[in-house]
Amino acid sequence: MKASELHQLTLEELAQKESDSREELFNLRLQRVTGKLENPSRAREVRKAIARIKTIVNEKRKAK
Numbered sequence: 362m363k364a365s366e367l368h369q370l371t372l373e374e375l376a377q378k379e380s381d382s383r384e385e386l387f388n389l390r391l392q393r394v395t396g397k398l399e400n401p402s403r404a405r406e407v408r409k410a411i412a413r414i415k416t417i418v419n420e421k422r423k424a425k
Contacts, residue, residue, distance in 0.1 A: 362378070362410065367413060367414060367417050368417060372418060372422075375421075376418070378414055379411060379415065379418075382411045382414065383411060385407050386408065386411070389403060389404045389407065
């Protein structure tokens with residue numbers, strides 16, 4: 362999801378997105394350990410998405 366799309370979401374929606382992304386990252390890590398990970402670069406994408414979400418959340422909190 363692009364940053365411009367994330368800026369349009371509320372704090373609650375962003376928190377949900379972050380939670381979903383963290384769960385996906387956990388599952389990707391499990392797949393890597395068991396040797397069933399098909400796309401290793403997906404973990405990096407998810408980590409970046411989490412950082413992007415956290416940045417936008419901080420920006421919104423500081424704006425208030």
